[in-house]
Amino acid sequence: xxxxxxxxxxxxxxxxxxxxxxxxxxxxxxxxxxxxxxxxxxxxxxxxxxxxxxxxxxxxxxxxxxxxxxxxxxxxxxxxxxxxxxxxxxxxxxxxxxxxxxxxxxxxxxxxxxxxxxx
Amino acid sequence: xxxxxxxxxxxxxxxxxxxxxxxxxxxxxxxxxxxxxxxxxxxxxxxxxxxxxxxxxxxxxxxxxxxxxxxxxxxxxxxxxxxxxxxxxxxxxxxxxxxxxxxxxxxxxxxx
Numbered sequence: 712x713x714x715x716x717x718x719x720x721x722x723x724x725x726x727x728x729x730x731x732x733x734x735x736x737x738x739x740x741x742x743x744x745x746x747x748x749x750x751x752x753x754x755x756x757x758x759x760x761x762x763x764x765x766x767x768x769x770x771x772x773x774x775x776x777x778x779x780x781x782x783x784x785x786x787x788x789x790x791x792x793x794x795x796x797x798x799x800x801x802x803x804x805x806x807x808x809x810x811x812x813x814x815x816x817x818x819x820x821x822x823x824x825x826x827x828x829x830x
Numbered sequence: 831x832x833x834x835x836x837x838x839x840x841x842x843x844x845x846x847x848x849x850x851x852x853x854x855x856x857x858x859x860x861x862x863x864x865x866x867x868x869x870x871x872x873x874x875x876x877x878x879x880x881x882x883x884x885x886x887x888x889x890x891x892x893x894x895x896x897x898x899x900x901x902x903x904x905x906x907x908x909x910x911x912x913x914x915x916x917x918x919x920x921x922x923x924x925x926x927x928x929x930x931x932x933x934x935x936x937x938x939x940x941x942x
Contacts (some may be wrong), residue, residue, distance in 0.1 A: 714871070753919050753932030754833070756875070767929060802873055818864065819930060821873030 713737065715822035717803050723828045731790035732825045735784070736805030742766075745778055745788050746802040754802055762787060793829045800824040811816060833857045834922050836933035844941050849907040851936050853920035856901065864930070865894060865905045868917045876906070877918075899919040910940045 713789040736743050742761050746754035757776065759767040763783040763796050771778070775794070780786040790797055804819040837932055838911045843849045844942040852863075861882040871919035880887040880894045880903070886932045887894050917937045 717873075751934065753836075753921075753934050755932070756929050759929065784849045804873075818876045818879065820876065821866075822869070 714804055715805055715820055717801075717822035717825055719825060720823065721826050721828075724793055725830050726795055727792040729789065730789055730827065731789045732801050732803075732827075734786045734788070734822060736803070737784075738761065740807050740820075741783075742806045742808065743758055743786050743804075744804040745782055745786070746804065748800045748801070748802055748824070753817075755822055757788070790827075795829050798827055798829045799800035800826050801808030831860045832934070833860075834920060834931045834933040835889050836920060839934070840937040840939070842939045842941060843910045845877045845912055846905075849905075849910045849914065849938055849939065850939065851905040851918050851920075852901045853905075853933055854901060855903075855922050855931075856916045857922070857924065857931075858869075858901070859924040860931075862923045863894070863896060863903050865892075866919045866921060866932075867914075868919060868935070874919055892934050907938075910938075912942050914938060915940050 715737055718733050722730055744759050745757045747757050748754040758773045758778045760780040763780050776790055778788045802821050802824045804821045806819045831858050832924040865877040867877045868874045878889050878892045878894050880896050882898060885896050891907055896903045915938055917935045919935045920933045923930045
């Protein structure tokens with residue numbers, strides 16, 4: 712079974728530029744997550760999709776970050792304009808089911824991440 | 831506000847000995863806990879999980895213990911192997927949804 716795919720793996724931009732990251736989740740996984748992991752910290756959830764709808768974007772800096780999952784499969788995360796503090800690894804994850812209503816918690820499977828450096 | 835804490839940023843253990851990684855949480859609504867393992871330049875990989883209805887879950891060399899009253903969980907690796915050298919993150923979620931809150935990670939080095 713193919714895992715979560717992300718591209719690019721690395722990106723270097725200057726502040727105030729724009730950047731976009733792409734994620735293709737595991738086939739059949741309804742839920743997709745974008746995380747930001749700053750050096751020395753754990754991953755922090757930015758946005759959660761269930762199919763093509765947003766479930767939680769409470770920690771997404773909406774003035775500069777946007778994300779979409781138009782067909783309920785792959786997703787794009789964009790930063791415009793980038794700031795120095797956006798330097799981080801951006802991780803995409805997916806899970807089969809969105810929540811624990813059935814009493815079953817779903818494990819999230821992570822992609823390799825995109826390492827962003829803003830100069 | 832860090833709801834999941836891993837107070838030891840690093841740990842070194844001799845090969846064959848036990849590795850114990852600790853994690854504390856503050857939110858009493860958390861009822862599902864996981865450990866992820868991360869190698870450099872890779873995404874985190876699921877290792878083992880435990881539901882709050884249990885106090886222990888075992889999978890091969892890996893055992894997770896949960897102490898709900900102390901809001902503490904630990905991961906035991908026995909015996910430790912050099913390939914276990916990685917960063918280990920604990921994560922927690924509550925019954926209301928699938929958002930996982932991650933700790934800051936513990937870097938484990940297993941010395942041959």
